[in-house]
Amino acid sequence: MLVDDHALLRDALALLLTQRFPHAEFRGAGSLAQARSALATQPADILLIDLDLPDAKGIEALLALREEVPQARAVVVSADDRAETVYAALDAGAAGFLHKATDSVEFADAIQFVMEGGVALPLSFVGRPAAAPTSYAALGLSRRQWEVLRLVLQGKPNKLVCRELDLSASTVKTHLSEIYRRLGVRSRTQAMVEVARRGIKDDV
Known part of the structure; x- marks a missing residue:
């Protein structure tokens, strides 16, 4: 639309x-x-x-x-x-x-x-995106962390991430902290910008 x-x-x-x-x-x-x-x-x-x-x-x-x-x-x-x-x-x-x-x-x-x-x-x-990694492992993330990141890339708040992955709020926050550390960022928004900079898609 x-x-x-x-x-x-x-x-x-x-x-x-x-x-x-x-x-x-x-x-x-x-x-x-x-x-x-x-x-x-x-x-x-x-x-x-x-x-x-x-x-x-x-x-x-x-x-x-x-x-x-x-x-x-x-x-x-x-x-x-x-x-x-x-x-x-x-x-x-x-x-x-x-x-x-x-x-x-x-x-x-x-x-x-x-x-x-x-x-x-x-x-x-x-800037121009770099080549995208071929798997979530290339980002140094576990499969579950990658699932969390995929939903973040879709703009979904923590509440929806918890619901869709059947995780507690504290578990999601723990995963996000590790994702931020791996990407070298400090927030969801910075993570999305870094993902865009690297040219990463949520289906790798």
């Missing part, structure tokens, strides 16, 4: 992505209210969300739609790619962040990467 109040941009993105993903179905919404109404009857797998909607400003729309369809991967599409905005989007559960001026081929590549389980961020933010 493409959530942006500019119909021309919605149409252009739908055309671009339909050409890349001919078997996918794309729907558009011009406001948070329209998006919520549409998602209530038919959920989406990928959400492309502008941060400046008529009825929602900043991260508000992202938070609301993540609550509406927590299983969906959300990608923010915005003209504001300042570091604080990118970090705020990741903190709110986004699995990607793309500037509205992104080249069309690069944009489609980024959406495909998110669909494959990666975290897509502006190149100006993370």
Whole structure:
């Protein structure tokens, strides 16, 4: 679903992505209210969300739609790619962040990467990704730690990670501490940025 109040941009993105993903179905919404109404009857797998909607400003729309369809991967599409905005989007559960001026081929590549389980961020933010490891073991993680990281990459909060993996809150926190140590980071958001920098996908 493409959530942006500019119909021309919605149409252009739908055309671009339909050409890349001919078997996918794309729907558009011009406001948070329209998006919520549409998602209530038919959920989406990928959400492309502008941060400046008529009825929602900043991260508000992202938070609301993540609550509406927590299983969906959300990608923010915005003209504001300042570091604080990118970090705020990741903190709110986004699995990607793309500037509205992104080249069309690069944009489609980024959406495909998110669909494959990666975290897509502006190149100006993370640089060109390195080669991805071929297994979770290449990251020095156990299988269970990798399962936790996969859900983190999907933007899921600890509560959902606990529920989906049938783990206690303390066990998840322990796994996250080790994941952070292995990646050389100190938080979920930093972990997502590091994963994007390395070009890691959640299906390795």
